[in-house]
Amino acid sequence: MTDTAVESRPPTRPAGPAAPPLRPQNRQFAVLAVLVLLAVPLPLILPPAQGAVAVRILIFLIMAVGWNIMSGFGGMFSFGHAAYFGLGAYTSAYLLVEHGVSPWVGMAAGMVVAAAVAMVIGYFSFRYDLKGAYFALATFAFAEMLRLITTSSDAVNGAVGYQVPLIQGSSVGQLQFPAGSPAYFWIALVLAGGAVALSILFRHSAAGRYVVAIRDDELAAASVGAPVMRHKLLTVALSGAITAVAGAFYTQYYLFIDPQLAFGSSVSIEAIVTAVIGGIGTIWGPVVGAVIVGSLSDVTATLLATPPEFLSFLQGRSGLDVILYAVMLILIVRLMPKGIFGTLAEKVAERRRR
């Protein structure tokens, strides 16, 4: 879809004395490396409040990358990514609080659990051929079931949720630092960079190419021998695992998780909106979307705390950030369905071709 348009630049560009053009994935890795390097000094430059926004942007970024793999590349429109986010959050919180297991191990365990659950949900959905709206509704139903079950299960503290036990000082092994420490940002940066790198790798792997082909025409892909079920399951598992990382890190950063924060439908919606605003089915769309959506609530919070004259009646109200991204979502779907990054990339590619 979108990124094929970007990458299908003919390889027969005028071959000057310059080095041959990089393969698309190498170019994308290079861009990623530059972005990560540029982001490293951010927490030292930004004031503490903005540092928190930066971390939130990275959490959104990981979620959106996860969603994009399944729904953007794979075309399987998920409305229930809260399930995987929540499983990541709850697995690591449960292991940490009840058994004292390091959050890193918990994060890995959460990835495994989320991937397994994604494969089970995926298997049944594909087996019974749920498509389009039905698939979206089914994923939504599973996320809601997990929310209801955790809310009423005493084994995971029910509606109260988990509070991460505080430790003295900072510890990389326990993934805990004093509030406002730049270490949180750097760890999130590594995780987010890893997620984007995985999504680049996946997009250009055999499995990724198969999945995009299956998305574009399942019947045709199956008829030339693409193992449809296997590749779809691989895709949902990867997507679930990446989203679980965001959940596990979220718990460690905010030191608290409850069923609504973990499995609430707003989590699924945030993942969707972020990826769609940036550009669905592109590598960089989730990155662009995360920067916009992640910083929006901070901007509106500041605006509503000290509103200008004509907005004074809104002082102390909430909801403005969601309104803004809802409007953005509708406008983008109507006017530039490839998202901000997808549309810009297409424009650039067009200009180059001329």
Added chain:
Amino acid sequence: MTATIDSDAPETRAPSATVAVLKRAGVVGALVAVAIAVALIQSGSGIVVWQSVVTGLLTGGLYGLIAMGLTLIFGVLDIVNFAHGAMLAVAMFLSFGVVAVTGLHPYLTMLVTVPALFLVGALVHRGLLSGAGGATLENQLLITLGLSLLLENGLLLFLGAEPKNVTLPGETHLDVFGAVVSGSRLYAFLGAVALGLVLYWMLQHTRLGTAIRAVASNSPGAELVGINVRRIHTLTFAIGAACAGAAAALAVPLLSVTPTLGEQFNITAFVVVVLGGMGNVVGALVGGLLIGLVEQLTTIYLDGQSSLLGVFVVFVLVLFLRPQGLFGRRT
């Protein structure tokens, strides 16, 4: 004959279709009977189960009422309207506002909410969903999702989160063979049945209804015989939204009005739509009753679990095993 909008069965096949529907209704009835019997054994108290059944059916009528508009839109336009619950919330606030300002009887606010929501529906369809931008399923999901966020948070931003209540003048409590039922719940149920009949009659016996069914079953064919498909789509969406308006006026004495009340009904309404078969108005009513029962029985079976859990279990089973709904046919 089935009441499915996109029923394209020729008249000659009608008897066998009727038999199939009756058979399935029998199976569903038997399942319900078993479920009630199990609940009886579990709780050991007849009156508790009876109260649950009555409450379940009456609440289910409300679910059916809300789902009717959704199923109409789903069946004719193939649009999953995620904003249906938010539209319901808007209509509820409208109803509350009219009662608060004019002191009108809550049910009479229908005179305001139905035309208002009809207009909203028409505008939403024309402005956001028709044309190329609203063509693919993903786009429709995303646009209605965005709209739902916009409406809900608009209500939150401008009207605040405090719940608002409307009381029915002359509210009474009735005794139905030992079960206590509030008057407003019973009236909402009766209103749901009446609205279902009106919609069914409209679809089966008016020119507009015939055109809607034609568009639902084959829109290029409908276009060929001179039906303005885009106009029918807009009208159907508007009628679907107007159903939410009617439901809001009937339900407003029963619920606390909050900006997010649509969320919970959205979920149940989708379950009801899938259960009843999409586009099937009568199916929506029956599905609503069943879901109302499931909710109440869940609280008996699984002590301490949310009543919604049973609803989702039924939903997933229906999605996997009978995605065409209880009364639909496999296409």
